[in-house]
Amino acid sequence: MSLRTVLASELSPIKANAWLVAGVAPRPIALASTVNEHGVRNLAPFSFFNAFGSNPPMVAFAPNRRGRDGTVKHTYLNATATGQFVIAAVSHAMVQQMNLASAEYGDGEDEFPKAGLTPLPARFVDAALVAESPFQMECRLHREVELGQGPGSGLMLIGEVLCFHVQEHLMKGDLPNPTAMDHVGRSGGAWYTRASGDALFELGKPMGRPIGFEALPDALKQSRILTGNDLGRLAHAETLPDLGSMTARPGDPGDAEGLERAIQSVLQEGDLPEAWRLVGLRVRL
Template sequence: MSHRTILPGDLSPIETNALLCGGVAPRPIALASTISAKGVRNLSPFSFFNAFGSNPPTVAFAPNRRGRDGTVKHTYLNAVATGEFVIAAVSHAMLHPMNVASAEWPDGVDEFPKCGLTPVPARFVEPALVGESPFQMECRLKQVVELGAGPGSGLMLIGEVLAFHVREDCFVDGILHPDALDLVGRNGGAFYTRASGAAVFEVPKPASRPIGYDALPAPLKASRVLTGNDLGQLANSPVLPDLSAARRKPGDPIAPAGLDHAIHQALATGDLAEAWRLAGLRLQV
C-alpha cells in the first residue's frame, strides 16, 4: 500500500490541524479549569496535552491560537494572568458535559453552570477542581512556550503539579486501573476513544535484553501467515528456546502453513511457550 506525502506548506493551518488530530491519536484530554484576574471561572477541554516529567511532576497543554484568525483563548489569558490552572481528566461519564464546555462561550461566561459540571475548591490554587473528574491536578504555571505567531500556532503552557486528586475507587491493587478511570481520548474530526473495557489490553514490557527480531529463525520471518505483531511477541522473549527439543502432540498440523496458523493462534491467546513448541515443529518440516 502506497503512502501519500503531504507538505505542511501546501495546507492551511486548519487543514494541517485536521491531519495532526487524525494521525496523532487518541490524545488524552485536559479539561482545563482557570480563573480570570477578575475572578470569573473558565472551563475548556484541550487535547494537545501530556505529562513530561515526574521530578518535579510536570504537565503541559496547548490552548493554541485559533486557526481562523490567530486570536488567543480565554484559558491562555487566564493561566498567564494568574499563573495557575487545574487539569481534570475526562471520564466517559463527563463526555457530553465536556463537549458543551468546548463551545466558544463569550468572555466572562462561567462554563461550569453551562455544562453542568461541579466546581469544587482546590487546596493550593484559585481555579476550581471538577467534582466529577476521577483524576485531576492543581498546577502552577512554570513556563510559556510560543511555537509561532500566526493562526493555529502553538501556545504551550508548562505547569508543575502541586497536588493530585484521585478518586479512591480508581486504585486497584495499588495502581490506577483504566476500567475504573474510564477515560476518553480525542481523535480527529468528531471521533473519540473510550480507554476502558475491551479497548484496554496488557502488553508485557520487554525483557532487559530480549532476543530481538534478528534472532528469529528465517522460516518464521518468511512466513506469509505470521504477522508483525506475532513476530514481535516472539522477539520479546528473554531467551531463544531449544527448538530442537520440540515434540509433536496429537492433532498438531503437519504442513508449514498449518503450523504457522497454530503459532498465530497460540500467540493470540498469550501462550508463548506453546507458540515456541510449534515453532520448533515448524523448523523440523
C-alpha cells in the first residue's frame, strides 16, 4: 500500500484546514450560544470541539480566525467578554437549522430567529439554551488559548461545565441514551455523519490483559481472508484456548479458505467459542 505525504508547511491555511477536516472526522458539533455585553444573542456551530476532563468537567471548542482574512468571530468576542457560553449538541432533526446558523450574519444580528431555533433561559449563564437541542451544557470560560497568528489560526476556548441539560425522553436510566440522541457529526468538505441506526455499535473496553495479536497462530495472521477486525476479535481473549482439543463436526469445511470464511462468519455473529473451534481445525491443516 502506497502513502501520499503532504508537508503541512507547504499548504495555505485554507488548504491545511481541508486536510485536517478530511482526516479528523467525524467531529462532534458545538452549536455555541453566546451573548455580547449588551445582551444580544449569537449562535454558531463549530466542529473543532470535544471534552477534555471530568474533574471538573471541561470542554473546549475553537471559533478560529477566519481563513480568508484572519478576522475574529462574534462567538469568540462574546465568550471572552462575558466569560460564558452554552454548548448545544446537534441532532439530525435540526441539522438544516444548524446550517443556517453557520451563515455570516452581521454584527448584532441574532441567529436564533434566522435559523428558526428557540432560545430558552439558562440557569447559570446569560447565554440562551437551544430548545431544539437534545443535549446542552452551560459553561463558564476557564481559559482562552491562542494557537498561532494570522488567517486560520486557532483560538481555543476552554470551559468548565456548570450543568447539563437533556431532553427527558432521551434518558435511559440515569444517563442519556446514545442510540436515541441521533447526533450529527462533521466530516471533510460539506459532508456530515449521522450517528444513529446501523451507524452505532457497541465495543466494550478490553477486560484484564488480552492475549494480543502476537499470540494468534501464524496461519491466521497470514490469512488473505480474515481482516484486522476479525483477528482483533480473537486477540481480545484473555487466554489462548487449547486449539489441539478442538473437534471437527459434520459439515465443517475441509480446506483452509473454507475454514477461514467460516471463522469470519461466526465472528460476525459474535460466536467466539465456535470461532475458536474452527481456528483449532484451521491450524491443524
